[in-house]
Amino acid sequence: MKKFTYLTALFLALGYYGVRAQVTVTAEVRPRTELRNGFKTLTDEAKDPAFFTEQRSRLYLDYADSTIKFRVAFQDIRVWGETSQIFKEEYGKTFISEAWGQYYFTNAFSVKAGRQIISYDNQRFLGGLEWAQQGRRHDALLFLYEKGKSKLHLGFAYNQDDDVPEPGFLQAPGAGYYSVSGSYKTFQYAWFNKAITDGSVSLLAFNAGYQNADTTVSYKQTFGFVGSKKLGGVKLAGDFYYQTGELNNNKVSALLAGINATVETPVTPLTLGVEYVSGKDDDDTSTDVTAFSPDFGTNHAHNGFMDYFYVGPANGSVGVTDIYLKTSFKVAGGALNAHVHEFLTGSTQLAEDGTELDKAMGTEVDLVFTKKLKGGVVWNLGYSQMFATDTMEALRGGDKGALQCWAWTMITFKPTLFTSK
Structure with a gap:
C-alpha cells in the first residue's frame, strides 16, 4: 500500500512539472521461457533438463528539461510460480534498477550521478x-563532455557495504573493508x-x-x-584490450x-571474425594472472549464446579462441539470425595423464x-546447440555424446504510458 501511495504521489508531481519539461x-x-539441457556447461543423460519462465517487469520514470535529466526505474524479477498464489509478504525481488540525475553546465558538459548503466562500444568490457x-x-559519478564528433567520459566509483552499523561505520577498525563478493571496491576510468x-x-x-582478504x-x-x-563494400571492426596491475596481490598480464x-x-550480410581471449597454461606454475577477464561486459553477446564463456564461473582460466560466421535472413515478416562458432582453448591444457589436450573444444x-x-511488441524465438569435443568434456565434465541444447522464447511489451506535450 505504501509503495502504491508513493508512486501515485510521484505521478502527480511529474504531471505538474511536466508543464515545463518533458516527462x-x-x-x-518481458517473460522468457527456457529449456536448458547443456546450457553454460555440458550435461549428461542422468540429468533432467531445466524448464522455467523468468519475468522482468519494469517501470521507467524519465524527466528532462534544458538543465537536468533524471531517471528512476523500478524493477521486479521473478520465476513463474516461485511465490505462492496467496501470500502476505514478498521476498526482496522488487528493487530500484536505475536512479540517476544528470546536470548540464553547458550543452556539451554535464555530470551524472547515481545508479546507472555504463555501456560503451560493442559492450565487450563495459555493457x-x-x-x-x-x-x-553501477553506483557511480560520471563527468561527460560531448561536442561534435568527439566524446570524453570520466567515471568514478567507491563502494562500501554496511557490515559495521552506525556510528561505528564511520570510524572503527575495519570499517573500510568491502565484503561484497565479485564486485570492485573502487574504479576510475576515461573513455574517449x-x-x-x-x-x-x-x-x-x-x-x-579489489578488496583483498588481508584488507x-x-x-x-x-x-x-x-x-x-x-x-567500399566491406565494414571492418576490431578491438584490443590489455590487462595489467595486480589481482589478489598477483601480477596480471592478459x-x-x-x-x-x-x-x-544480394541475399544477406556475412560477418566473418575471430577473437582471442588469453588463458593460463596448465603447466604454468607461477601465480601470475594471464587469463583475461571481460569484467563488466555484456558477455552473452560474444562467444555464443549458450554462455559457455565468461558468464558466471564457466571456463575458469582456460581462455578461448572463437572463430565465427554470422548472418541474417528476412523470414516470415521478421529476421532470422544465424551464428556458427568454432571454439578453441586460449591456452595449453593438459589431460589427467599429462598429455596436451587438443585445442578444439x-x-x-x-x-x-x-x-x-x-504496438511495438517484440517476439523472439531461439535455439542453440553445442557439438562438444573430448577436450570440452575433459575440461567441463558431462557427456559430449548427450544432446547439448538450449531453446527459448521471449516476448517484450514496452508501452509508453504517459508523455507530456
Missing part, C-alpha cells in the same frame, strides 16, 4: 547486460570516442580496485582500443584481441528469430 513514463514486461533479466548497474568518416575510434583506460586493495588496469571503418569483416551480399550453432508485432 515520460514507460513500462516493460548494460540487458539480456540478463536483472541487467548490470571520435567519429571518423564511415567509422569510429574509441580508447578506454580503466583502473579497478589491502589490489589495482588492475585495463586498456582498450575499439575501432570500425567501412572500406589480453583480448578480435577482428571481423562484414560483407553485404566444440562448435556452437545459434538461431534466433525476431519479429516486431503490433
Whole structure:
C-alpha cells in the first residue's frame, strides 16, 4: 500500500512539472521461457533438463528539461510460480534498477550521478547486460563532455557495504573493508570516442580496485582500443584490450584481441571474425594472472549464446579462441539470425595423464528469430546447440555424446504510458 501511495504521489508531481519539461513514463514486461539441457556447461543423460519462465517487469520514470535529466526505474524479477498464489509478504525481488540525475553546465558538459548503466562500444568490457533479466548497474559519478564528433567520459566509483552499523561505520577498525563478493571496491576510468568518416575510434583506460582478504586493495588496469571503418563494400571492426596491475596481490598480464569483416551480399550480410581471449597454461606454475577477464561486459553477446564463456564461473582460466560466421535472413515478416562458432582453448591444457589436450573444444550453432508485432511488441524465438569435443568434456565434465541444447522464447511489451506535450 505504501509503495502504491508513493508512486501515485510521484505521478502527480511529474504531471505538474511536466508543464515545463518533458516527462515520460514507460513500462516493460518481458517473460522468457527456457529449456536448458547443456546450457553454460555440458550435461549428461542422468540429468533432467531445466524448464522455467523468468519475468522482468519494469517501470521507467524519465524527466528532462534544458538543465537536468533524471531517471528512476523500478524493477521486479521473478520465476513463474516461485511465490505462492496467496501470500502476505514478498521476498526482496522488487528493487530500484536505475536512479540517476544528470546536470548540464553547458550543452556539451554535464555530470551524472547515481545508479546507472555504463555501456560503451560493442559492450565487450563495459555493457548494460540487458539480456540478463536483472541487467548490470553501477553506483557511480560520471563527468561527460560531448561536442561534435568527439566524446570524453570520466567515471568514478567507491563502494562500501554496511557490515559495521552506525556510528561505528564511520570510524572503527575495519570499517573500510568491502565484503561484497565479485564486485570492485573502487574504479576510475576515461573513455574517449571520435567519429571518423564511415567509422569510429574509441580508447578506454580503466583502473579497478579489489578488496583483498588481508584488507589491502589490489589495482588492475585495463586498456582498450575499439575501432570500425567501412572500406567500399566491406565494414571492418576490431578491438584490443590489455590487462595489467595486480589481482589478489598477483601480477596480471592478459589480453583480448578480435577482428571481423562484414560483407553485404544480394541475399544477406556475412560477418566473418575471430577473437582471442588469453588463458593460463596448465603447466604454468607461477601465480601470475594471464587469463583475461571481460569484467563488466555484456558477455552473452560474444562467444555464443549458450554462455559457455565468461558468464558466471564457466571456463575458469582456460581462455578461448572463437572463430565465427554470422548472418541474417528476412523470414516470415521478421529476421532470422544465424551464428556458427568454432571454439578453441586460449591456452595449453593438459589431460589427467599429462598429455596436451587438443585445442578444439566444440562448435556452437545459434538461431534466433525476431519479429516486431503490433504496438511495438517484440517476439523472439531461439535455439542453440553445442557439438562438444573430448577436450570440452575433459575440461567441463558431462557427456559430449548427450544432446547439448538450449531453446527459448521471449516476448517484450514496452508501452509508453504517459508523455507530456
